[in-house]
Amino acid sequence: MATPGSFTIHTLGCKLNYAESSTLSRQLREAGWHQSTMHDMADVCIINTCSVTEFADKKCRQAVRRFKRNNPAAKVIVTGCYAQLKPTEISNMEGVDLVLGAAEKFNLLQHLENLQLGMPVDQIIRGPIKHHEQFFASYSTNDRTRAFLKVQDGCDYKCSFCTIPQARGKSRSASIEHVLIQAQELIAMGIKEIVLTGVNIGDFGLDSESGHRKFKFIDLLRELDNLDIPRIRISSIEPNLCTDEIISFVAGSKRFMPHFHMPLQSGSNEMLKRMRRRYPVELYHDRVELIKKLMPHACIGVDVIVGFHGESNTHFDETRAFLHDIEASYFHVFTYSERSNTHAEKMDGVVPMELRKLRNRVLRNLSDKKRHYFYNQHIKSTRPVLFEQNVQTSHGGKFAQGFTDNYIKVNCSTKLDLQNEIHSVRLTKINKEDIAMGRLIEQPVSHLN
Ligand code: SF4
Missing domain, CATH: 3.80.30.20 (tm_1862 like domain)
Structure with missing residues (x-):
């Protein structure tokens, strides 16, 4: 068995890719791998690609180059939609060690261990998409709310x-x-x-x-x-x-x-x-x-x-x-x-x-x-806001930012830490960045009344 090393994961594309990257990271951490927060300081970089994004190839190439520049000895694995569609194009990119197709994405741990052990591996591991019938459950947990x-x-x-x-x-x-x-x-x-x-x-x-x-x-x-x-x-x-x-x-x-x-x-x-x-x-x-x-x-x-x-x-x-x-x-x-x-x-x-x-x-x-x-x-109305983050302004001010039920982005000037709380907020005006400004109405919102 290989000694687990450190990894970083770089995600391109949609919410689905983010959910899957989050699950892959969890699997690796549970197996003892360390997730590096410094993106360029890991033994392995996994790039989870997208095919819908315009310039998918360019974005993937940039990610490989940036990682390899700071970490020439580390390994690069490319997976995701672009890897399924254009595996040869990716394997021809300088610095790519392994390309994993759609079905292989969730066998990542096994492939990582093989790489760590220095076992000979094909540079491309990808089957025809019609043979890929399994459903891999995933969810993202990067966000606390x-x-x-x-x-x-x-x-x-x-x-x-x-x-x-x-x-x-x-x-x-x-x-x-x-x-x-x-x-x-x-x-x-x-x-x-x-x-x-x-x-x-x-x-x-x-x-x-x-x-x-x-x-x-x-x-x-x-x-x-x-x-x-x-x-x-x-x-x-x-x-x-x-x-x-x-x-x-x-x-x-x-x-x-x-x-x-x-x-x-x-x-x-x-x-x-x-x-x-x-x-x-x-x-x-x-x-x-x-x-x-x-x-x-x-x-x-x-x-x-x-x-x-x-x-x-x-x-x-x-x-x-x-x-x-x-x-x-x-x-x-x-x-x-x-x-x-x-x-x-x-x-x-x-x-x-x-x-x-x-x-x-x-x-x-x-x-x-x-x-x-x-x-x-919706200005002058009161709506429930789930606060996602506290923001410090460059002038030393503080506000909490979140979204209403009907997806209006709201900034509320407050010194309180409201992250992951839902409160009633009176929407007062729209600021220059087109974000709604809100005034906190103190009682927390009961969602199960
Ligand atoms: S074929 Fe593509 S665009 Fe059409 S519904 Fe399916 S995923 Fe959406």
Whole structure:
């Protein structure tokens, strides 16, 4: 057996990757490995990559180079979506010792020991993604207040721009029992907010072994609603899977936060067809209407892609008008970038990069206005805030920062340490950085009344 050394883990990409990195770190620590807080001072650096991030290769290369510069003798292991999709490209990067594909990621400890023992190992260990059917449970614990809990992985959809199904495999889920056990562990650690995370969480319930549907997402929500935790948030859900039942359930729940994040991708039905999305804009519109009817204070986030192949000025104007008119609170705007081995790769109608960037700026501007409007609607109201951190200003002042139930970022001027506490806060104004300012109303919020 190898003597455990020290490691550091560098995560690129989404909440799911953060949850998985956190679990990998826990596994290594439990096996006696020391997690180095000095990123460049460890025996092994693990880079958990993403394929969605633009310039995935550049970010990975930078991380390898930075680590190796300060620590030339140390080993570098690259895993994650980019490692599954482009293993040879990564293994050709100077300084990379081992590339682990999707299925091998969770055998990290074994691979580390082999490396430590100086055993001969292939530089690339990666199988075809269709053989990767297991579900690896994960949650993040880096944050003392909020945890990302992975409940689902993979995706059976075939959106024409997306490589995630090739990187993460088919849709599969944890069992409800197992999610509840993990949620209880998080509650025991003092976590106040759980964020349910997955690739396509609305598709929750497919058994990883048989591939058959055992449950629906709403079944999981109902069970989680019985737990003794003040806050649960749904991270992002496809609009076609965000059913009336789910929306009504969240509206009636004290634990599920009035916050939805639904990818739209385009406000043009022609573009949605080209993207192979599974809903028309009318459905998206109806989802937003119902959410706002049942929860007028709800926060609604939107993902949108600009500059996808074939997006004319007319299509873009349709998207802009649609986003302008719906009651969304903010958007995440992505500039389309080509990915190999996707249906979109062979499509015509390439939009020049300058135009893609211009469209991105236009929608970001609109998003800023929407967010400002949403925040402004809640000024002079009182909402519960979960405080996440205490901040010291450069002028010696102190404030506590957190989020309301409906995801408004709030700064509260106070000398008290409020971290991981929920308090009623009166929102008073919006500051120059577009953060809401709040005044503490002293009594703590009871979440289980
Ligand atoms: S729903 Fe579409 S965009 Fe989302 S992961 Fe699945 S294939 Fe990709």
